[in-house]
Amino acid sequence: MTMPxxxxxxxxxxxxxxxxxxxxxxxxxxxxxxxxxxxxxxxDAAVIDTPYDGPMTEAMIAAARPVLGxxxxxxxxxxxxxxDHTFGNYLFPxxxxxxxxxxxxxxxxxxxxxxxxxxxxxxPTDVPLGRYLRHHFGVFDFSSARLCPPTSTFxxxxxxxxxxxEVELHEVGPAxxxxxxVVRIGDxxxxxxxxxxxxxxxxxxxxxxxxxxxxxxVLGFDPxxxxxxxxxxxxxxxxxxxxVYLRTVxxxxxxxxxxxxxxxxxxxxxxxREFYPGLGLPERLMILISVEYSHLAGRTPAPTILxxxxxxxxxxxx
Numbered sequence: 001m002t003m004p005x006x007x008x009x010x011x012x013x014x015x016x017x018x019x020x021x022x023x024x025x026x027x028x029x030x031x032x033x034x035x036x037x038x039x040x041x042x043x044d045a046a047v048i049d050t051p052y053d054g055p056m057t058e059a060m061i062a063a064a065r066p067v068l069g070x071x072x073x074x075x076x077x078x079x080x081x082x083x084d085h086t087f088g089n090y091l092f093p094x095x096x097x098x099x100x101x102x103x104x105x106x107x108x109x110x111x112x113x114x115x116x117x118x119x120x121x122x123x124p125t126d127v128p129l130g131r132y133l134r135h136h137f138g139v140f141d142f143s144s145a146r147l148c149p150p151t152s153t154f155x156x157x158x159x160x161x162x163x164x165x166e167v168e169l170h171e172v173g174p175a176x177x178x179x180x181x182v183v184r185i186g187d188x189x190x191x192x193x194x195x196x197x198x199x200x201x202x203x204x205x206x207x208x209x210x211x212x213x214x215x216x217x218v219l220g221f222d223p224x225x226x227x228x229x230x231x232x233x234x235x236x237x238x239x240x241x242x243x244v245y246l247r248t249v250x251x252x253x254x255x256x257x258x259x260x261x262x263x264x265x266x267x268x269x270x271x272x273r274e275f276y277p278g279l280g281l282p283e284r285l286m287i288l289i290s291v292e293y294s295h296l297a298g299r300t301p302a303p304t305i306l307x308x309x310x311x312x313x314x315x316x317x318x
Contacts, residue, residue, distance in 0.1 A: 004139045005033055007059045011067050014188055014225060019165045021067050023060045026232060028198045029280035031136045032084045034229055036060060037190045040067050042163025046075035048183050048190050050088030054144030057088030075162060079192025080177035081110050089148035099150035100171045103179020113145035132313035172214035174205045187224035195242055197231030199280040202287045204305055207295040208250040215243050245276060253292045263289045267315060283316035
């Protein structure tokens with residue numbers, strides 16, 4: 001089992017701002033440790049995304065208390081429906097939970113906390129997915145969480161006010177997920193999982209062109225600071241570097257698809273060539289290849305999250 005990560009005990013002020021604070025677990029090479037952005041302005045407060053389980057969310061709230069003071073969090077924004085960005089919603093009982101309409105409609109396709117608990121602890125260990133789930137997800141206490149769906153949804157674009165701070169929400173899905181959104185607060189952009197920094201990404205829906213388009217939209221905002229869904233905050237150059245990666249994956253996958261290679265063979269061929277060896281969780285490239293192959297072949301529906309995770313797990317133990 002992966003050892004638990006030491007969680008941040010305080011929020012980090014986002015440089016150049018007086019209302020933005022980041023909870024950044026920096027879980028490179030790990031699943032599930034997402035960034036959460038706090039907006040504390042005037043007498044109001046909001047959170048962009050919530051952690052994967054109850055203990056993590058409680059740790060984040062404790063870290064925020066010196067900044068939050070007597071304020072109540074009145075808004076939670078979920079960048080998409082994956083549990084590592086939503087399962088902590090229930091610990092903000094007074095908040096309006098905001099998400100895209102398409103993401104909310106897709107919520108019933110997502111594993112609930114109870115289903116995740118069963119998958120991690122009851123999946124057979126003699127198959128790769130069972131071993132992989134225990135190794136990467138066994139540190140999370142899914143039994144502590146409960147599903148808390150959005151209470152407010154939108155499509156396209158929405159602007160909300162948090163105290164004196166204007167917060168823009170832009171729908172960019174389907175990309176990483178069906179209902180992705182990115183958050184723009186002045187020259188700071190919180191991307192959700194259309195951008196992973198430091199690891200190979202896991203994009204469940206795609207196609208990759210949609211993820212590329214989402215990242216290009218963020219660049220069009222001319223951001224000074226870019227906060228990825230996972231990994232260290234960066235700047236415009238960091239996101240541009242990631243776009244080179246995405247375009248390279250898109251090109252290389254298409255070449256192998258057109259050459260008649262199976263998804264497994266395409267994966268093997270890329271890694272024989274030491275494809276981006278500096279990035280963590282290389283098995284997640286199997287997810288990108290499988291999703292992109294599905295789009296290239298015009299297959300619907302695309303593979304499910306569990307099917308994709310099973311392919312990545314099988315490759316990692318091969």
